[in-house]
Amino acid sequence: MSDDAIWAQGLVKRYQGRRGRPDTDAVRGVDLAIPPGEIFGFLGPNGAGKTTTVRMLCTLLPISAGEARVAGVDVRHDPAGVRRNIGVALQEAGLDPTQTGRELLTLQAGLYRVPDPSGRAGQLLELVGLLDAADRPVGTYSGGMKRRLDLASALVHRPTVLFLDEPTTGLDPASRATVWDEVRRINAEGTTVFLTTQYLEEADQLCARVAIVDDGRIVVQGSPAQLKAGLGADAVTLGLADEDRDRAAAALRGMTGLDHVVLDEHGLAVYVGHGAAAIPEIVRRLEEVGVRPATVQLARPTLDDVFLDATGRRIEGRGTSDATIEGAA
Amino acid sequence: MNETLLLARRAVREVWRLPAATLPALFIPLFFLVVNLGQVSKTFPRQTPFLHGQPYVAFALPVSLVFAVSSATSGLAMVTDIDIGYLDKLLAAPIRRTALIWGRLAADLVRGLLVSVLVLAVGFAFGARVQTGVIGVVLLVVLSAAWGVAYAGIAIGIALTTKNVQTTNASFIIFFPLLFLTPNFVPFNLLSPTLRVVARANPVSYVITGERDLLLDPTLHWGSLLATIAIIAGTGVILTGLSLRALSRFAD
Numbered sequence: 001m002s003d004d005a006i007w008a009q010g011l012v013k014r015y016q017g018r019r020g021r022p023d024t025d026a027v028r029g030v031d032l033a034i035p036p037g038e039i040f041g042f043l044g045p046n047g048a049g050k051t052t053t054v055r056m057l058c059t060l061l062p063i064s065a066g067e068a069r070v071a072g073v074d075v076r077h078d079p080a081g082v083r084r085n086i087g088v089a090l091q092e093a094g095l096d097p098t099q100t101g102r103e104l105l106t107l108q109a110g111l112y113r114v115p116d117p118s119g120r121a122g123q124l125l126e127l128v129g130l131l132d133a134a135d136r137p138v139g140t141y142s143g144g145m146k147r148r149l150d151l152a153s154a155l156v157h158r159p160t161v162l163f164l165d166e167p168t169t170g171l172d173p174a175s176r177a178t179v180w181d182e183v184r185r186i187n188a189e190g191t192t193v194f195l196t197t198q199y200l201e202e203a204d205q206l207c208a209r210v211a212i213v214d215d216g217r218i219v220v221q222g223s224p225a226q227l228k229a230g231l232g233a234d235a236v237t238l239g240l241a242d243e244d245r246d247r248a249a250a251a252l253r254g255m256t257g258l259d260h261v262v263l264d265e266h267g268l269a270v271y272v273g274h275g276a277a278a279i280p281e282i283v284r285r286l287e288e289v290g291v292r293p294a295t296v297q298l299a300r301p302t303l304d305d306v307f308l309d310a311t312g313r314r315i316e317g318r319g320t321s322d323a324t325i326e327g328a329a
Numbered sequence: 330m331n332e333t334l335l336l337a338r339r340a341v342r343e344v345w346r347l348p349a350a351t352l353p354a355l356f357i358p359l360f361f362l363v364v365n366l367g368q369v370s371k372t373f374p375r376q377t378p379f380l381h382g383q384p385y386v387a388f389a390l391p392v393s394l395v396f397a398v399s400s401a402t403s404g405l406a407m408v409t410d411i412d413i414g415y416l417d418k419l420l421a422a423p424i425r426r427t428a429l430i431w432g433r434l435a436a437d438l439v440r441g442l443l444v445s446v447l448v449l450a451v452g453f454a455f456g457a458r459v460q461t462g463v464i465g466v467v468l469l470v471v472l473s474a475a476w477g478v479a480y481a482g483i484a485i486g487i488a489l490t491t492k493n494v495q496t497t498n499a500s501f502i503i504f505f506p507l508l509f510l511t512p513n514f515v516p517f518n519l520l521s522p523t524l525r526v527v528a529r530a531n532p533v534s535y536v537i538t539g540e541r542d543l544l545l546d547p548t549l550h551w552g553s554l555l556a557t558i559a560i561i562a563g564t565g566v567i568l569t570g571l572s573l574r575a576l577s578r579f580a581d
Contacts, residue, residue, distance in 0.1 A: 058421050061580055083423040090421075094414020098346050099339065110335045111422040153418065 005161050005192035006034040006057065010066035013052045013216075026052040028216035029066065034194065034209075036160070039187050041207030042196040043303060045315050049216040050196035051091060054165045057194070058088050071160045084112075087154030087162040087191075091169065094150075097139030101130050101149050104138060105156060112157035124152040128182065144175030151182055162186060164195045168202060180206055198315060200303040212307050219310040224303055231301040231309055232259030234275030236282060239295035240267035251289045255281060262308050267293065269308055271301060332424040336432025341439045343406060350402055351440055358396035359451055365389055366455060369514070379516045381545045383460070390452040391540035392513045394469065395533065397448050398441045398477030399508070401501040403433040404484020408497040411488065420580070430485060430572055437481040441474030448473075457544065465543040472557060476536050479561050480504070482568030489575035507533045532560045 013027040027049040034040045042050050055061040057070055059079035068075040071085035095104060102121050109117035125134045128148040133141060138149065147167060154162055164183065168176040183206055187193050197203055203210045204224045211221035220227060240248055248268055249261050257278055259271040272278040275298045286293060307315045344351060366386055373385045380388055407429075410416040419429060449459075449469060459465040488497040510527045511534040517525055528534045539557025542550045 060417055060420055080423050083421060086421070088418065088421040090414055090417050092414050094416075094418055096339075096410070096413070096415045098343055103339075103342070107335055107339055108418075108422070111332055111419070111424050 003035065004033050004069070005036040005038070006032055006040070006070050006194055008032040008057070008066065008068040011053065011056060011063060011068055012065035013049070013056055013061060014064040025216055027056070030218055032211070034192060036192050037187070037190055038208045039183065039193040039195060039206050041203035041210035042194065042213060043198070043200070043203045043210050043315070044213035045198060048213045050213055051165055054090070054163050054194070054196055058086060058163050059083055085160050087157070087159035089150045089154040089164050089167060091165045095138045095146055095153070098137060100135050100137055101125060101141070102134040104149065105153055108153045109156040114157055120156055124155060128152045144171055144178060147171060147175065147179055148182065151179065155186065159191065161192045161194065164193060166196055166198065168197070168199065200315065203303055210303065212303070212310060214307070214311045220306060227303065227306045228301045231305055232271030233273050234271070235299050235301045235305050236270040236272060236275050236279060237297040237299070238267045238270065238282070238293040240291065240293055244291045247289050248286050248291045251285045251291070252282060255285065263312065264308055264314055269305060271305070332428040333431045336428050337435030340406065340432050340436030344436055344440050344443070350405070351444065354400045354402065355397055355444060355447060358393040358448065361396065362386070362389055362393040362451070365514070383458070383545050384456045386452055386455040387457040387544045388541060390449070390457050390544060391537045392508065393452070394445055394448050394473040394540060395476060395536055396508055397444045398473050399480045399504045400477065401484035401497060402440065403437050403481045404488040404497045404500060405494070406436070407433060407485050408488035408492065408494050411492050412494060426576055427573055430569065430576060433485060434478050434481055434569070437478045438474055441477030442470060444477070445470040445473040459544055460547040461543045461549055464549070468543055468554070469540055472536070472540060472561065475561050479565030479568060482565070482572040486568065486572040486575045489572065489579050507531060511537055513537060532564055535560045
């Protein structure tokens, strides 16, 4: 516990119900143990409690129950101590549009009592490739430039722990890749990064470990590779009519090489040892019970499959397919 | 440089960079001044006893001064910071959170000094003169700006409590009854008995009458001046206190 960069036990955020409405828990008992130097991903759909958890850890929201320590400092009892050690870049890159990039970073460095704030601002502007735009108002920046400036502003005091809340939401792929490179570079210098995201690929690309969150709870956590390996080697996704799903799932029971089957909103996800070899057998078994899948898709399990397995729902569109057999029957 | 000065510098920079946030607030007070003069200057010539030989514009000018500096601008700047998420960035920094309010009030002071000089200049153009001389001019500018600072807490408090741009914007309406339930057109003794009672209880009345004494009478009225200072200080303590309390409850 004392060595972890971020540690939490039973973290709860409860909002009191108004006008007779019941209380709601946005976060329902989150435990975390993140060692220094790790990039840790908090992956989940909108409304899962990701931002609320980050805001509690960053001292921006009071903790309703549980304990948390960030950089070895107790969040409840020494919020100022936590603030000195963390960098924060929250959702939507909240930056004052009337200041120039240079002014904003100089102010930020001054607030953290960094020696030579304007020198530090210059360094960071160069680092994130914004020197040319340094003296323009932030309001004229593109989305990607704002994110890079936001990242730079979270780094003025060389924090030991960096919180990034959905750092690439709304960015085009090129800007997203730039932000990823930046996060890797920051982490390579020893900064622990706690990152929330709803993008599977982002968690896969960047994070040593991810916690998958749903409805205010961590439903599963581990390294992306471990989590996916736990599902079987391949995922065969079948597009089925609603009324056929249960019958199809029953027909596949006991099949050789089958790891397990999960119902999703469009059909079935079948996790097997060798997908290509299993497809003919799957199709044959379905035919026997009179079910014709509209699509058959073969892919490696993704973190979305991990989420589906844990919650029965998918986070977003399915992962990239290796092979799709349209209208197979 | 400490955090209050840093945040003040940022807020003051906004005053220069966004003149559109300051100048429209000047339009209505000056419009009222001009319209009022057009309507009642002949009714109240210099010989009118309560004018002490001065033109009516000198009597009306404090109303415009107080009106011009009593703005919701800092509240709007605060609610904008909340809206875009910049306030979160500032709250996550290891600073005394009260510096966020002091920084905003510093901008109100600068804006108040600027606006008071402009309104006084317009008053001068219409023939007003300050009978207490240079000291009077300085006092008028400083007292008006100080009132602007004292009053700013109301919109900042509303911004932090409601976190709503429209509500904060609408908060300037609160000032209308405060401004018009005063001896703004005529002195206390010419008001109807009911209005006189209300005006006597309204703190804004004493800011207007204190400033009016500086304009109309060459003798410095210490009693009236001290009452004005006390009202401004009291209003500042109460409204700034409320905004500080709203900030401490902001995250809950």
